[in-house]
Amino acid sequence: MDVLGRHIIAELWECNLEKLNNIDFIRDTFVExxxxxxxxxxxxxxxxxxxxGISGVVIISESHLTIHSFPEHGYASxxxxxxxxKVDPNIAVKHIADALESSVGQFREIPRGMGPVNAKPIQKIK
Known part of the structure; x- marks a missing residue:
């Protein structure tokens, strides 16, 4: 492995408004x-x-997953x-985007811990 960590920042728009404000749904989705x-x-x-709105974190042995939801804007950070x-953050991001029914989403992966930041290009969530 040529990096210590993989950091994905995702922007999810046009999400299901009810799901963005349902703490049980969001918590379960993030654990899943x-x-x-x-x-x-x-x-x-x-x-x-x-x-x-909801903010939350799932602490994992390998680091974390977080959300800040803005139902009034149909948006989640x-x-x-x-x-x-051993962990693929792309799988987690895709699952979250699908669960929140985001119709417009972008993410950027940033390799961490091995020198100058060399962020990958912004990608659409498919």
Whole structure:
């Protein structure tokens, strides 16, 4: 492996508004995403905001998955960071985008820990 970690920053638009404000759905989706990607879940913390929106984190042995949802904009900011080479953060991001029914999504993968940042080009989530 030529990097210590893989960090994906994803922008999800035109998401299902109800799902973006459903803390149980988002928590379950993020735990599922971590497991599907091959991660070991350690801690799970999600917090709802009034009148709407959710922020949360799934701490994994290999790092973390986070969300900040903005139902009023149909938008979610997603962050998936994994260390090592056994976890695929792309699987987690795709699962989250599909679950939130995002019709417009982009992500950028940033290799971490091995010198100057050499971010991959922005890609559409398919």
């Amino acid at each position: 995403a971590a497991v599907l990607a091959g991660a070991e879940v350690r801690e799970v913390v999600f917090h709802p905001f009034a009148p709407y 997603i962050d998936v960071y994994t260390c090592g080479d």
